[in-house]
Amino acid sequence: MSKKIMIVEDSALMRRVFSDIIKSDSSFEVVALCQNGKEAYEKLKADADEYDVVITDILMPIMTGIELLEKIQAEKIDVIPIVISSLIGDGSDTLEEIKALKLNSLEFLNKPSNFIEARGEEFSISVLQVLHSVLGLKRKSSRVSSVATAPKRTNTRTTNKVTRTGRKMTGGNKLVAIACSTGGPKALNQVVPYIDKNINAPVVIVQHMPVGFTEILANKLNDISAVHVKEAEHDEILQKGYVYIAPGGKQLRIEKIPGGHKVKLTDEPAVGGLKPCADLMYESLENSNYDQVLCVVLTGMGSDGTKGITRLGKTKNIYVVAQNEQTCVVYGMPKSIFLAGVVDEVLPLQDIGTAISKNVGVR
Template sequence: MDNKKKILVVDDSALMRRIVCDIINLDEQFCVQDMAANGLEAISLMQKNTYDAVILDIIMPKLDGIGVLKEINRLGLQEHVVMFSSEARKDAEITLQALELGAMDFIHKPDSILEAKGDTFVRRFLAILSSAVQSRPQPKKVTVGESSRKQIIKQKVIPDGNAVVAIACSTGGPKALAEVIPKLPQNLDAPVLIVQHMPEGFTKSLAQRLDERSPLHVMEAENNMEIQKGCAYIARGGKHMEIVRRDGKHYLILKDGPAREGVRPCANFMYESLAESGYARVVCVVMTGMGADGTAGIRNLHQKKPIYVIAQQKESCAVYGMPRSIVASGLTNQIEPVENVADAIIKSVGVK
């Protein structure tokens, strides 16, 4: 029992607490240490006890999930929080706010008890929980350490006006994107493509939130949309994003197809399609996320055309999986903490 990861479950529904507890207890590495029916109870428990992860409902009386996250930040508590969210569109905006406030990931609430007991939901729930207990609480501000300063840039960057920026991220990505995208100027001399692992219904809200605070026009990708400078395009949840060239212009094509690397959209799919594009150079940016999505696609891209690879520094990642993989591949040109990534992008492609 002592070696098991201790979980706090916070939900105002007694039935949902029971369902969540039953799922967690299926995995021998976890045990439900405590339960809370509202945010105030949860904060009180967090101040007294240490948990390896917290499953947190969003809509609750007395203090909701967003209020709990704000209180966690105010009190300086180091919690690994997974939001338990409804799939309804009205909750997408709140879920994204939660991710920006430091939640590691989110799980859709099941629509029925039957779904909650199904293998697909249980596997996804336990996979996200496993990732959360291994992740690090996201820092509010990361200081550039010696490990970052000592990184050697392997090639001199000469902006040529025919480049594209392609970003890949997963767990912790919404918070990282909120740090990076608003810093990119409207006259950036390259369009920006983004694959953030997210289900359908959330990427549109993510694009809208980033668009409101960014000089670039940020939008969710649509089928046959022309790619233009001054814009950033986020792959739609549940669809792979392919880049094709027609009549000297580039367009986005959304595809169903099977999930790859366990996800759809998949960054490898995007990078592989860029290998056949008309862009002279691709600036690849790999940020926080579990797994290794992006590495295989970038390796393939490297064989076809010039690339410049920027990886997020370990200390500023919620989960150092995708950046670790690309760094281990030997393809990385620059490693930066999240607050320096935008500047690295600007220097790599220039401005008009």
């Protein structure tokens, strides 16, 4: 039986684009097209059993996507929400509403910046793979609730270690730098909680998400992890045993200071529609005092991270871990860095957290 999808988007063009993509897969059926959150909410209240997934924009007239998510959360409506949004962010008026949400199973799709991109094969594949992923995890429970305990690891055993360059992480001053996009929030739930609390390095993450949602992600991961997880703040000094997530709507760079390094958040333009952009984060490390950088590339559409890591490898001792295809929601970013020929290990998602601790070491 096909899964029933509701699309909530004030742009008629985007409604048509999403509808055409979803209808191309017989696993899914588009059963409702709504112009705003109020229209969607009324349909959900009338018969929530008619819908499996709600794909919703954030900024809409009458009722925003955030207000719709609040209704779904408060009334425990049993649907899986997927947010469509520009990753650049708008510093939005809905920021406080976003922070108030207790989001758990929530995925993001980056809204294409133009019609050509919207009609492109990569975007179509991303939409369908996200739908297959979230529906494969569907449970009959509230999906916008907080998490109090660490997630269980999956038992998936697919491609194991693949060695390409023969490099090793040895002694010295180290940093872990992670890049991820579509499917990243779920992936980070299977990585960060398994990083040793005494890891001998700071961890910096660029996850493509809109303004406000990165703070929610950081808080949720902090609740279920042994390491300290937080949204990165401007000028804060990096500490071992801490995980810093780049804020949505900002570019993150690492800057060396006497005796250490600090976070530098900037309002630089988006790069390829991305703000934060992993390439900028990796490139900033070229001038750092880190002796070694463990670069980790997880699930995501596109190639963000490949250019920055490749450049970084020309000036720094790097070790590169990529998530394998079988456990990715979208095998884009890991594929790109693998094809660049600089990957040291290809690992299934459930092995990456412990691999980080093993390669970096503990205090």
